[in-house]
Amino acid sequence: MTKNGKRQKILNAAQEIISEKGLKESTITEIARKAGVVDSIIYHYFKNKEDLLFCALNSQMKFATSDLLFHLKGVMGAVSKLGKMVWYHLHTNDFNQGDARIRKHLLLECRANKNFYKHESYNALKKYATVLLGILKEGVSDGSFRSDLNLAVVRDMIFGLLDEESLSWLAARELTETTPDFDPIMSLILSMIENRPENESPVKKADKAQTVLKAATTLFARKGFNKSTMVAVGNEAAVAEGTIYEYYINKQDLLLSIAKEQFKTYKIDLDQTFNIDDPRIKLKRLIWNHFFIFTSDNDFLTIFLNDIKLNKHFYATDSYNFFINYYSKLSEIIEEGKRAGIFRKDVHNRIYRNLFIGTFTHLMLRWFFILPPQPLVFIKELHHATELLSRAVVVSQA
Numbered sequence: 001m002t003k004n005g006k007r008q009k010i011l012n013a014a015q016e017i018i019s020e021k022g023l024k025e026s027t028i029t030e031i032a033r034k035a036g037v038v039d040s041i042i043y044h045y046f047k048n049k050e051d052l053l054f055c056a057l058n059s060q061m062k063f064a065t066s067d068l069l070f071h072l073k074g075v076m077g078a079v080s081k082l083g084k085m086v087w088y089h090l091h092t093n094d095f096n097q098g099d100a101r102i103r104k105h106l107l108l109e110c111r112a113n114k115n116f117y118k119h120e121s122y123n124a125l126k127k128y129a130t131v132l133l134g135i136l137k138e139g140v141s142d143g144s145f146r147s148d149l150n151l152a153v154v155r156d157m158i159f160g161l162l163d164e165e166s167l168s169w170l171a172a173r174e175l176t177e178t179t180p181d182f183d184p185i186m187s188l189i190l191s192m193i194e195n196r197p198e199n200e201s202p203v204k205k206a207d208k209a210q211t212v213l214k215a216a217t218t219l220f221a222r223k224g225f226n227k228s229t230m231v232a233v234g235n236e237a238a239v240a241e242g243t244i245y246e247y248y249i250n251k252q253d254l255l256l257s258i259a260k261e262q263f264k265t266y267k268i269d270l271d272q273t274f275n276i277d278d279p280r281i282k283l284k285r286l287i288w289n290h291f292f293i294f295t296s297d298n299d300f301l302t303i304f305l306n307d308i309k310l311n312k313h314f315y316a317t318d319s320y321n322f323f324i325n326y327y328s329k330l331s332e333i334i335e336e337g338k339r340a341g342i343f344r345k346d347v348h349n350r351i352y353r354n355l356f357i358g359t360f361t362h363l364m365l366r367w368f369f370i371l372p373p374q375p376l377v378f379i380k381e382l383h384h385a386t387e388l389l390s391r392a393v394v395v396s397q398a
Contacts (some may be wrong), residue, residue: 007045009035014056020107022312023053023113023363043353050115057106058121064103065128072131078139079194085132085185089162090178090185093169104140104166105312112310117370120312129155136193145193150384154193156366157388160358161185161351168354171315184348191344192388196396209247212237213261216254225255278335280390286333291359309361328351334393352393359385 013034018026028049032039046052071088075081083274089269092100110116110125132155139145165181168174168374175181215237219228230251234241276282294301314323330353361387367373373381 005190006035006037006041008059010037010042010045010052011056011059012354014052015102017107018056018108019102023049023109050113053106053109054115054119054121055115057103057110058124060099060103060106061121061128063099065124065131068128068131078135078142078144079190081135082132082139082189083182085135085183086158086162086185086189087179090165090182093166093178100285101170101393104170106162108310108312111365112306114306115367127202132158139193143195146195149193150381152365153381153384153386156362157192157355157385158189159358160360160362161188161355162358162359163361164354165316165351168350171312172320174314174350181348181351184346187346188346188348188392190354191394191396192392208239208243208259211343212239212244212247212254213258217258218345219364220258221256225251230254274318279333279340279342280394283330283337283393284386284390286330287356287389290384291382294360294364301364301368305364307360326355327380330356337393346393347393355392356389359389 010031014026015035017031026049028039028042031052032042035042042052046055068085068088072084073079075084093104107125110121110397116122133151135144136149136151136154140147140149140151161228162185165175165178169176169178205363216233219233220235223232228251230244231241232253233254234244237244239313244254248257294304308319314320331349334343334347334352338345338347339359363381367378
């Protein structure tokens with residue numbers, strides 16, 4: 001047997017055993033026995049059992065990326081490509097259970113391990129995620145998707161939703177098939193990110209003023225007020241310099257108008273905080289409370305992400321029932337919004353719950369395990385995710 005042949009046999013054995021038993025319960029001896037080699041040979045190729053796990057997923061993810069790119073060949077347009085990628089995930093759950101089951105179990109083991117994100121095998125998972133980022137960028141570029149999207153947040157939300165669907169099938173046994181969820185999943189995703197008809201209407205005068213204010217805020221923050229010119233503001237806002245003077249006397253007036261408009265917005269937001277009759281406000285308040293409840297207890301959050309959330313045994317215990325019951329308030333708010341005509345009646349509550357949980361899990365994994373953001377970035381991304389989660393269910397105003 002060739003050197004590469006032995007290594008591949010070890011990887012194949014590790015994939016099967018670790019996906020079935022988990023890393024802790026698997027032993028080098030049984031992996032070696034299944035691969036038909038002695039224990040010491042494994043250490044010739046891999047540093048330890050953890051390194052073997054990461055390399056086993058690396059092999060799986062390379063195949064998955066190649067297979068996904070094959071399925072995307074000939075698909076035209078970002079919306080169709082996104083739909084194909086979502087369908088691919090669901091289809092592999094249902095109709096390719098051998099490899100898909102192994103890959104998803106290995107993913108659970110790796111993603112809950114901090115060391116994985118420093119291992120070279122993490123690059124294979126990033127390459128897979130890059131396919132989705134490419135689709136999102138294409139959609140923004142061709143006008144299919146909104147231009148104000150934070151693509152990293154959107155990527156995490158979509159993969160989070162798909163992961164929760166897999167867990168509903170793989171661990172919680174809520175589902176026997178996931179492909180029937182395709183339409184409601186795409187409905188939620190496109191409601192968050194797609195350019196709706198109201199975004200294509202001609203820009204009104206008030207909208208132009210807001211565009212100038214937003215551009216000025218960005219430019220002043222980046223270059224400083226004194227170093228910025230009205231010409232530069234116009235370029236940032238994609239309007240003529242003379243257009244700015246239709247709304248603002250001079251640069252000083254523009255600067256102070258930023259503060260005036262911002263505090264007007266803050267006042268509206270503050271008033272809405274105490275308006276507990278509006279389901280939209282309840283939903284946003286629930287999202288923020290959920291994130292801050294978890295982040296206020298760093299010890300529990302670490303244990304939850306490391307040892308509980310991605311542990312398949314969790315889904316077969318009473319603890320999971322308490323976990324799901326905790327989210328019952330989310331369904332109550334969604335139903336209230338449907339009755340009031342504020343939320344879409346076709347929103348699937350369980351799938352929206354999966355979007356919510358998946359968003360939380362993926363953002364927290366990135367924030368705490370991969371690249372901890374600065375506090376202001378954390379708040380900005382959380383605000384963006386909250387707006388997207390709200391946009392996913394609100395009735396279109398078109």
